[in-house]
Amino acid sequence: TVPGVTDVRIAMTAERKAMRIIAVASGKGGVGKSTLSANLAVALKRMGFSVGLVDADIYGPSQARLMNSEDRKPEARDKRLIPLDSPLGIPMLSMAHLVDPGKALAWRGPMAGNALSQLIDAEWGSAEVLIVDMPPGTGDIQLSMVQKHKPAGAVIVSTPQDLALIDARRAVSLFEQTQVPLIGLVENMAGYSCPHCGGISDPFGAGGAEAAAAQLGMDFLGRIPLAIDIRVRSDAGDPPAAGEGAAGQAFHAVAQKVAD
Ligand code: ADP
Secondary structure (H helix, E strand, C coil), rough: CCCCHHHHHHHHHHHHHHHEEEEECCCCCCCCHHHHHHHHHHHHHHHCCEEEECCCCCCCCCHHCCCCCCCCCCEEEECCEECCCCCCCCEEEEHHHHHHHHHCCCCCCHHHHHHHHHCCCCCCCCEEEEECCCCCCCCCHHHHHHHHCCCEEEEECCCCCHHHHHHHHHHHHHHHHHCEEEEEEEEEEEEEECCCCCCCCCCCCCCCHHHHHHCCHHHHHHEECCHHHHHHHHHHCCCCCHHCCHHHHHHHHHHHHHHC
C-alpha cells in the first residue's frame, strides 16, 4: 500500500527522534571548533556510528575544505536538502554549499537561522548522530538553533588562553540556560610539539581548560596538541582522525569520551 501523509509524518518524526544532535560550540572563532567537529565526526564513524555533519558556521564555513567536498552543490527533494557524501563516507551539508560565504556575512539573524534550519532538517536518513559545527559566539542564531533543534548535548572547545576561556564560559551558560546537557570541554592547541627539537612547550599556558571545566562542573574531554600535522592535514581535506598518527589518537580519545 501507498503510505499516507500521516504515515510519512510519523516516519519522519521517528527519524528525527532517532538522530541525536551534538552541538560543537565555542565562545569565539579560531579556536579549532571546525577542526574538532570534522575529526569528531570521522572518529565516531570509525567507532561504528552512523554520523552526519553540519557546518553551521555562517561567518567562516570550512567543513567543505576540511572534508574535501568543495565546489559541490546539494540537491533537494520535496523542499528538503539531500546531504552530500564526502569522500570519507560522512554525509554533510555546509552553509558554504548554500551561499557565497562573502554574502552570508551580511545576513541578519533570521535569515541565517532559517538557512541553518534547512541544513539540520535535511534528509539525514539513518544518521544516529549529527555533529553541528556551530557559529562562534552566543547570539541570536545560536540561541534559536538550540531552542528549535534541541541538541542532545554540547561539546565546548577552548584554547588554553584565559580570554578564550572567558568566552567559553559564555557558551557554557547559553547551553545551561536552554537545558542542553553539556557533554564536556575540549582544550585545543594545548602544548606545542616542536618538530625540530622534539621538546614540548605551552605557548598559551597549560591546564587552564581542565581547571575551568572543573570549576564549571563539566567533564574534561581531553587536550588536542597544537601540531603542524593537524593544520596541514586539515588544509588538505584529510582529517587526522582518519589516520593513525598521534594527533588522530588525541581526537579518538575525545570521541570515545563523547560516545560514553
Ligand atoms: P574555528 O572553527 O574555531 O574558527 P578552525 O577549526 O577553523 O577554528 O581552526 C582555525 C585554524 O587553526 C585552522 O587553520 C586550523 O587548521 C588550525 N588548527 C586548529 N586546531 C589546530 C591544532 N590543534 N593544531 C594546529 N592547527 C590547528
